[in-house]
Amino acid sequence: MPNGVFVVIAGHACRYKILPDGSRQILDFMLPGDKTELHSLLLKATDHGILTLGPTTIARIDRDRLIADIFGHPQVAVALWWNALQREAILRERITAIGRRDAYARVAHLLCEMFERLRLVGETADHHYTLPVTQAELGDALGISEVYANRMLRRLHDEKLIVSERRILRIPNLDALKAAAAFDARYLHLEGAPQAVRDAVSARRLMRSPVRSGT
Amino acid sequence: MPNGVFVVIAGHACRYKILPDGSRQILDFMLPGDKTELHSLLLKATDHGILTLGPTTIARIDRDRLIADIFGHPQVAVALWWNALQREAILRERITAIGRRDAYARVAHLLCEMFERLRLVGETADHHYTLPVTQAELGDALGISEVYANRMLRRLHDEKLIVSERRILRIPNLDALKAAAAFDARYLHLEGAPQAVRDAVSARRLMRSPVRSGT
DNA sequence: CGTCGATTTGAAGTGGATCAAATGGTGTGG
DNA sequence: CCACACCATTTGATCCACTTCAAATCGACG
Numbered sequence: 221m222p223n224g225v226f227v228v229i230a231g232h233a234c235r236y237k238i239l240p241d242g243s244r245q246i247l248d249f250m251l252p253g254d255k256t257e258l259h260s261l262l263l264k265a266t267d268h269g270i271l272t273l274g275p276t277t278i279a280r281i282d283r284d285r286l287i288a289d290i291f292g293h294p295q296v297a298v299a300l301w302w303n304a305l306q307r308e309a310i311l312r313e314r315i316t317a318i319g320r321r322d323a324y325a326r327v328a329h330l331l332c333e334m335f336e337r338l339r340l341v342g343e344t345a346d347h348h349y350t351l352p353v354t355q356a357e358l359g360d361a362l363g364i365s366e367v368y369a370n371r372m373l374r375r376l377h378d379e380k381l382i383v384s385e386r387r388i389l390r391i392p393n394l395d396a397l398k399a400a401a402a403f404d405a406r407y408l409h410l411e412g413a414p415q416a417v418r419d420a421v422s423a424r425r426l427m428r429s430p431v432r433s434g435t
Numbered sequence: 436m437p438n439g440v441f442v443v444i445a446g447h448a449c450r451y452k453i454l455p456d457g458s459r460q461i462l463d464f465m466l467p468g469d470k471t472e473l474h475s476l477l478l479k480a481t482d483h484g485i486l487t488l489g490p491t492t493i494a495r496i497d498r499d500r501l502i503a504d505i506f507g508h509p510q511v512a513v514a515l516w517w518n519a520l521q522r523e524a525i526l527r528e529r530i531t532a533i534g535r536r537d538a539y540a541r542v543a544h545l546l547c548e549m550f551e552r553l554r555l556v557g558e559t560a561d562h563h564y565t566l567p568v569t570q571a572e573l574g575d576a577l578g579i580s581e582v583y584a585n586r587m588l589r590r591l592h593d594e595k596l597i598v599s600e601r602r603i604l605r606i607p608n609l610d611a612l613k614a615a616a617a618f619d620a621r622y623l624h625l626e627g628a629p630q631a632v633r634d635a636v637s638a639r640r641l642m643r644s645p646v647r648s649g650t
Numbered sequence: 651c652g653t654c655g656a657t658t659t660g661a662a663g664t665g666g667a668t669c670a671a672a673t674g675g676t677g678t679g680g
Numbered sequence: 681c682c683a684c685a686c687c688a689t690t691t692g693a694t695c696c697a698c699t700t701c702a703a704a705t706c707g708a709c710g
């Protein structure tokens with residue numbers, strides 16, 4: 221747990237913080253292929269928690285092996301680095317969304333981001349994907365209340381921009397949703413993604429001690 | 436400009452995004468010693484702009500020299516890496532602040548963060564520091580309006596938590612301000628800061644082509 | 651002295667929070 | 681196979697933190 225890096229193999233996880241008053245902020249979502257920072261090599265403590273969303277498979281890569289991989293396989297270092305840069309870009313875009321977009325655009329924006337990120341790793345099918353996130357979690361990620369998150373989802377539904385049933389989200393017209401969100405995918409830097417990220421097998425290749433996690 | 440890294444030597448800068456509707460979000464502040472990401476080595480385009488706040492001195496380190504330094508001087512790599520980790524932690528904390536704190540706590544929190552970060556690099560004196568930021572910029576950084584940023588500053592002033600005159604901010608009782616902000620400095624990971632970061636000279640040592648920038 | 655940007659203050663409007671309660675879905679035990 | 685328990689979703693009503701608009705004041709500077 222203290223040393224090394226975790227990789228999401230299947231399912232979703234997220235980082236979060238709990239404030240003194242008990243409220244929660246979800247910082248970002250970790251999708252298959254995403255990795256934790258190399259925190260422990262340099263920092264004393266982590267400043268946030270991680271929780272899984274629905275059934276999730278996680279691999280742990282221990283510190284020594286990781287270091288060996290970084291030096292032995294340049295593509296590992298590149299994948300890690302690209303991952304860190306994209307993660308940071310996503311955080312910046314989230315700040316922008318929470319700071320300057322209204323609740324409606326925030327929800328739409330997150331749904332677009334999820335689609336593009338999942339598509340990169342082959343986790344979308346046709347026009348839909350699995351989103352194992354409750355409305356309370358959605359609200360906590362976007363800085364709005366659970367109730368209002370529900371109302372925004374309903375509005376998107378009424379406007380035929382999304383169809384949601386049982387954790388499956390369908391986006392009949394992605395361009396329309398992107399327009400509603402003022403979504404510009406460039407911040408995701410998808411075209412710069414190393415092949416290792418696209419290759420779902422790569423994560424498994426790194427896997428040493430897979431861990432399953434329940435809800 | 437395209438390749439390499441920029442280091443702030445003196446003064447302040449910030450990253451920002453402009454939304455389609457013209458509103459601006461300031462993403463984070465760059466203080467002396469802070470560096471830009473190694474973007475260009477991996478990514479095609481940058482997803483945000485950078486602007487200076489007041490008179491600022493910036494050094495550019497070109498790509499080849501940087502790579503040589505990383506391999507030749509481990510402390511350069513460590514400083515870069517620590518910088519990246521702290522930058523990310525700051526972004527996460529900003530998300531938390533904008534998403535879940537009220538405007539009053541946000542302002543107080545940012546002022547505390549600035550104090551701790553500036554103190555690390557020796558840019559504070561006694562109980563005050565220079566904050567070359569307009570109230571409009573403060574609002575854009577915290578996701579509130581210029582007018583409300585002003586009211587929150589005034590409230591902090593009325594409560595004797597800050598004294599501000601001419602870009603100099605005085606914090607007579609830091610603990611009281613931290614309490615108002617529910618500020619917990621752990622996310623800054625100050626104790627993990629490499630010596631190179633504390634050493635103001637280190638930035639100058641890296642300097643190759645210093646650039647001055649006006650307001 | 652005039653100009654222009656930054657700060658300050660007032661008044662009115664609203665996006666989203668909060669509170670409360672109903673509804674729906676799912677797994678579980680009898 | 682039903683009934684309860686528990687959680688997620690949904691909806692209504694009210695409230696308020698913050699926005700927006702407008703205008704006055706205050707510097708700093710040529």
